[in-house]
Each structure stands twice: as structure tokens, then as C-alpha cells.
Amino acid sequence: MDGLPFSQAAENNRAPILQQLRTLLVEARSVLEIGAGTGQHAVCFAAEFPHLRWQPTEHPDQLGTLLPRCAAAALGNLASPTSLDITAGPWPSPWPDAVYTANTLHIVAKSLVEDLFSACALRATEGSRLLIYGPFNYGGQYTSESNARFDEWLKERDGRSGIRDFEWVRELAEGAGYGLEADIAMPANNRLLSFRVGAKPSP
Ligand SMILES: C[S@@+](CC[C@H](N)C(=O)[O-])C[C@H]1O[C@@H](n2cnc3c(N)ncnc32)[C@H](O)[C@@H]1O
Numbered sequence: 001m002d003g004l005p006f007s008q009a010a011e012n013n014r015a016p017i018l019q020q021l022r023t024l025l026v027e028a029r030s031v032l033e034i035g036a037g038t039g040q041h042a043v044c045f046a047a048e049f050p051h052l053r054w055q056p057t058e059h060p061d062q063l064g065t066l067l068p069r070c071a072a073a074a075l076g077n078l079a080s081p082t083s084l085d086i087t088a089g090p091w092p093s094p095w096p097d098a099v100y101t102a103n104t105l106h107i108v109a110k111s112l113v114e115d116l117f118s119a120c121a122l123r124a125t126e127g128s129r130l131l132i133y134g135p136f137n138y139g140g141q142y143t144s145e146s147n148a149r150f151d152e153w154l155k156e157r158d159g160r161s162g163i164r165d166f167e168w169v170r171e172l173a174e175g176a177g178y179g180l181e182a183d184i185a186m187p188a189n190n191r192l193l194s195f196r197v198g199a200k201p202s203p
Pocket residue numbers: 007009010034035036037038041058059062084085086087101102103104107108112
């Protein structure tokens with residue numbers, strides 16, 4: 001153990017996410033990560049994608065969790081972590097080629113999910129991507145028993161949290177100018193949603 005902040009979930013899901021990002025980020029030169037947690041994804045993906053600049057961010061109250069692992073990694077293409085609160089920004093300019101966020105939409109309140117898409121709507125440019133990893137419901141249904149139990153646990157912990165409906169997220173994305181490019185099944189009943197400005201909305 002290296003004593004750095006650690007998430008077992010991030011350790012488990014980084015390899016399958018990486019496999020998908022190899023295709024989705026092939027053209028990207030800049031990525032903004034929102035709610036980067038312990039930095040395990042940021043460090044792993046920055047190391048694997050030397051062609052791009054990875055900017056990890058966190059809510060100001062949690063920046064202290066993100067900093068140590070990123071500092072220890074000392075990667076030239078991994079930018080120093082910065083504060084970014086979905087409700088308040090600051091949002092980058094110029095806008096990155098891709099925004100990536102993992103396991104955040106079911107943590108933050110629904111109004112913050114809306115804030116995220118509003119921020120993107122104002123700034124995202126043709127071709128830029130929004131990549132969202134996590135569990136989603138489809139047709140108002142859980143995709144597994146374990147997701148149903150997880151949702152119950154989330155809501156007991158914080159009534160504002162909860163697994164989001166895929167259809168609602170897609171609607172927000174389309175309202176923000178994105179089209180759904182891919183909805184990828186991931187291990188442990190998670191999904192990786194790839195939205196892109198200019199992608200034709202799916203039927
Ligand atoms: C379940 S953790 C996921 C962390 C990391 N992305 C991962 O997959 O391991 C949810 C993250 O969302 C962050 N978060 C919560 N509210 C936020 C806000 N208003 N703005 C930005 N990040 C926020 C939390 O600080 C936390 O790191």
C-alpha cells in the first residue's frame with residue numbers, strides 16, 4: 001500500500017473503462033474530469049494517453065483527496081488538480097475536447113445534473129464529447145438487484161442521491177446539443193455513455 005487515498009471501485013473499473021476510452025479518446029487532446037475522487041482514474045488514464053492533457057477536478061471540499069496521488073504520479077500530461085464545483089465552476093476556457101465523469105450523477109442532486117448539462121450547453125463546441133460512467137435505470141427499471149439495493153443505500157445516505165434514468169440524462173444531453181454516440185454495457189451493471197456535439201440523436 002502506498003498510503004494514498006484509495007477507492008476499491010475505481011481500482012476495479014479503471015481497466016474496463018480504459019479499454020473503451022482507447023477508442024473514444026483517440027482524437028482528443030484535452031480532457032476535463034469532474035469529481036475525480038482519489039485520482040486513480042486520472043493517473044491511470046493520463047499515463048495511458050500521453051497524447052492528451054488530463055485535467056482532474058474536484059469539489060473544493062474534496063480537493064485534498066485528489067491532490068496526493070496526482071502529485072505522486074508526476075506525469076507531464078496530468079495537470080495539477082483544480083477545484084470545480086458543478087454548481088459554480090469555474091468552467092474552463094477553451095473548452096476541452098472531452099469531459100469525463102465517473103460515478104457522480106447518482107451522487108449529486110438532480111439539480112446538479114441539470115447544472116452540469118447547462119454548463120456544457122453554454123460552452124461545448126462541435127465534436128466535443130461528454131463521457132459519463134455509472135449505473136443507470138432504463139424504462140424506469142433497475143438493471144439488476146444489486147443496483148436496486150445500491151439505490152436504496154444511496155437514498156438512505158442522502159435523499160438527494162439516486163440512480164438516474166438513462167432517458168432523462170439523454171434528454172438533458174440532447175437539450176445541451178449532444179447526441180448519444182454510444183451506450184456501452186460495462187461490468188457490474190454499469191454503463192459508459194458517450195455523447196458528442198453534432199452526433200445524430202438516436203431514435
Ligand atoms: C462516488 S465519488 C466518484 C469519484 C471518482 N470519480 C471515482 O469514480 O472513483 C463522487 C464524487 O463526486 C464529487 N462531487 C460531489 N459533489 C460535487 C460537486 N458539486 N461538484 C463536483 N464534484 C462533486 C465528490 O466529491 C466525489 O469525489
